[in-house]
Amino acid sequence: MKSKVLVSTLLIVIALIFVFLTTKSILRPKKFADVYTARREMNINRLTAIAELQKLYKKENGEYAAKIEDLEDFYSNGFFTVTSTRRTSDTIPEGLSMEEAEKQGYYETVEIKVPIKEKMEETLAELNKKRDYNDYERMEEFQYVPFNDQKYKIEICTTDSTVQKFAVYVPVDLILNDLQKSTIPEEKGFISRCFGKIFYNGLENDMRERRNCVGVQLGDTVKPSIEVVDYGKTEE
Numbered sequence: 001m002k003s004k005v006l007v008s009t010l011l012i013v014i015a016l017i018f019v020f021l022t023t024k025s026i027l028r029p030k031k032f033a034d035v036y037t038a039r040r041e042m043n044i045n046r047l048t049a050i051a052e053l054q055k056l057y058k059k060e061n062g063e064y065a066a067k068i069e070d071l072e073d074f075y076s077n078g079f080f081t082v083t084s085t086r087r088t089s090d091t092i093p094e095g096l097s098m099e100e101a102e103k104q105g106y107y108e109t110v111e112i113k114v115p116i117k118e119k120m121e122e123t124l125a126e127l128n129k130k131r132d133y134n135d136y137e138r139m140e141e142f143q144y145v146p147f148n149d150q151k152y153k154i155e156i157c158t159t160d161s162t163v164q165k166f167a168v169y170v171p172v173d174l175i176l177n178d179l180q181k182s183t184i185p186e187e188k189g190f191i192s193r194c195f196g197k198i199f200y201n202g203l204e205n206d207m208r209e210r211r212n213c214v215g216v217q218l219g220d221t222v223k224p225s226i227e228v229v230d231y232g233k234t235e236e
Contacts, residue, residue: 023199024199027199027200028199028200028203028206028209029209031183031199031200031203032203032206032209033209035176035179035182035183036175036176036209036213038182039146039147039175039176039182040175040216042146043145043146043170043175043216044216044228045127046141046142046144046145046146046152047152047168047170047216047217047218047228048123048127048218048228049120049123049124049127049139049142050068050071050142050152050168050218051218051219051226051227051228052120052123053065053071053074053075053116053120053142054071054166054219054226055226056074056078056080056116056119057070057071057074057078058164059080059081060074060078060079060080060081063164064154064156064164064166065154066154066156066166067154068143068151068152068153068154069143069151071143071154072143074116075116075117075120075139075142076117078115078116079113079114079115079116080113080114080116080119081111081112081113081114082111082112082113082114083109083110083111083112084109084110084112085102085107085108085109085110086107086108086109086110087106087107088105088106088107088108089105089106092106117139120139124138124139145170145174145175145177146175147177147178147181147182148174148177148178150174152168152170153168153169154166154167154168155167155168155169155221156221157221157222163224165219165220165221165222165223165224165225166219166221167217167218167219167220167221168217168218168219169215169217169231169232170215170216170217170231171215171231171232172210172213172214172215172232174215175213175215175216176204176210176213178204179203179204180200180204183196183200183201183203183204184196184197184200184201214230214231214232215230215231215232216228216229216230216231217229217230217231
């Protein structure tokens with residue numbers, strides 16, 4: 001009788017271990033993919049904001065910002081110029097072309113200075129359309145790589161004086177830095193943290209999951225570009 005109970009207990013333990021390992025093998029790859037996708041998207045969004053700032057910066061200053069700190073100051077204190085045409089007279093002689101009317105003073109060019117912060121609100125609204133309220137991008141953090149204390153580094157190409165080029169590179173290792181902040185977040189409850197430690201502990205060291213991941217980059221130091229594209233690949 002005792003032997004039957006022992007065997008039954010052993011079988012139950014084996015079954016539970018099997019269920020645990022199976023569940024773990026299913027949850028870990030999915031969790032890694034979800035975290036990687038979310039972090040990559042965060043970087044793409046911030047690089048998109050930086051790209052918009054660079055376009056405005058170049059329009060106002062004639063060149064791209066060489067340091068992220070320059071863009072920080074530009075965002076906080078800068079303006080961009082909007083040019084429009086305004087009529088100066090209620091009546092304009094018939095038959096005049098727009099060019100002729102401007103030359104004769106029936107129209108004047110008006111420049112309006114718009115704060116960069118106001119312009120970037122439009123960019124953020126577009127980026128945040130499909131994001132959860134608690135996960136909104138905020139311009140106060142645009143200069144930092146998510147889940148890092150490190151700021152984005154702008155690289156300027158100086159070998160070609162005819163066309164200025166810049167790039168911002170974000171390798172995979174930087175995207176996945178301190179993965180436990182996402183898999184075992186401190187702000188979650190005790191049960192959630194225990195669940196994370198049981199199933200996701202050490203996930204950041206699993207090279208099987210990392211091998212197909214790529215980083216992202218904004219711009220290029222070889223050819224003129226202001227697009228966000230894939231960058232690099234981890235070693236298999």
